[in-house]
Amino acid sequence: MRVEPLVVGPIEANCYLVYAEDSKEAAIIDPGADGRRIIAEIDRLGLSPKMVINTHGHYDHVGANDDVAGHFDIPVYIYRDDAGMLGSQQDFFGMQVHTRAADREMTDGDKIPLAGQEITVIHTPGHTRGGCVLYLEKEGIAFTGDTVFKGTVGRTDLDGGSFEEIVASVQKRLADLPDDTVLYPGHGPKTTLAFERQHNPYFRWEA
Template sequence: MLIAGFPAGAFQTNCYAVAPAAGEECVIVDPGQDAVEGIEEMLREHRLKPVAVLLTHGHLDHVWSVAPVCGARDIPAWIHPDDRHLLSDPSAGLSPGSASMFGGLTFSEPDEVRELSDGATLELAGMELVVDHTPGHTRGSVSFRLPDEDIMFAGDLLFAGSIGRTDLPGGDYPTILRSLAAKCLPLPDDTVVLPGHGPQTTIGRERATNPYLKEAAPHAGPTRGI
């Protein structure tokens, strides 16, 4: 398994290329701000041919470069339907103050957009990726898992020591806690978490140290009896 990545743009959003090996087909995950050049460098270095772009959610810092990347390679973008509107109107996912900063920019959907669903298995580039709908950061947030490798692309669901913010349109704190409880806590401790921002971590490390993941854990039930 080959996973290469770099932090893109001012938001330092992690963009990944995922392939069975060097010289093979790959998928691109979350091409953020000014990511085109970095993606091209990754593809050249590892001799990769992208077949799809996968989006963990529709926030601007994760989808900024999706249209040019897909257009240059004639490949589809995959996104959950609840976040699809953000591809053409990313300001709908921002606070009013932040939206005004990007008022002069225009964005559009790639020519081909395919929609993700919870529990789906995508067979792309010789790999199987499982889709988990993980709302809370946005309504259409998802994570992607490589179950055979115990690897999770978490987007802005889970970070090392923290979780995604819930104060933007479509965010909801109780909902993200439910997503963490349903989609993260059941995973093995050695599952590698590749987040949308910051360093990689593991489910075991976060289970032991992340206060938000502890809050998401179910409370202990009654203890009477044997």
């Protein structure tokens, strides 16, 4: 599997194109803005997208859902606890985004097939109620949305956020993942679980 990152929108969110080199089957993770640019990159790479997956429902991660999913006629996935954030108007710091309702609602432990592999859904509430991590065990990679960033975690002061839950998510929900797992966050540079366990204070926070 290859991972092609695109930094999109005014808050510089990470959109990821995850695809198989041979079949070109792809998942589009968190198309938050710049739909035309995302589509152009997919066309440039010759990809065959099968789905859009949102790690959570905030506008900077879902803003281009309609443009991208509509263009390729593919379904939109989101965790069920954030499904209500789609199909309605979001007003987020003065920015308004409306997206269609999700086609598929994910639950914890779901296995989403992609190019002969599986994307495992790990529920990691704290930033939002339905935040999740998308884990490809065979590749040793995980897309953490706004749950984990390099050296820190996502904010918890927005609707649906909980500091206690996000600490529990990073300490317990990710506990079984190997140290060498590469983490691709919703903002900022990639990291590894080993680095976070050693340097991220929230992995050692005692409530």
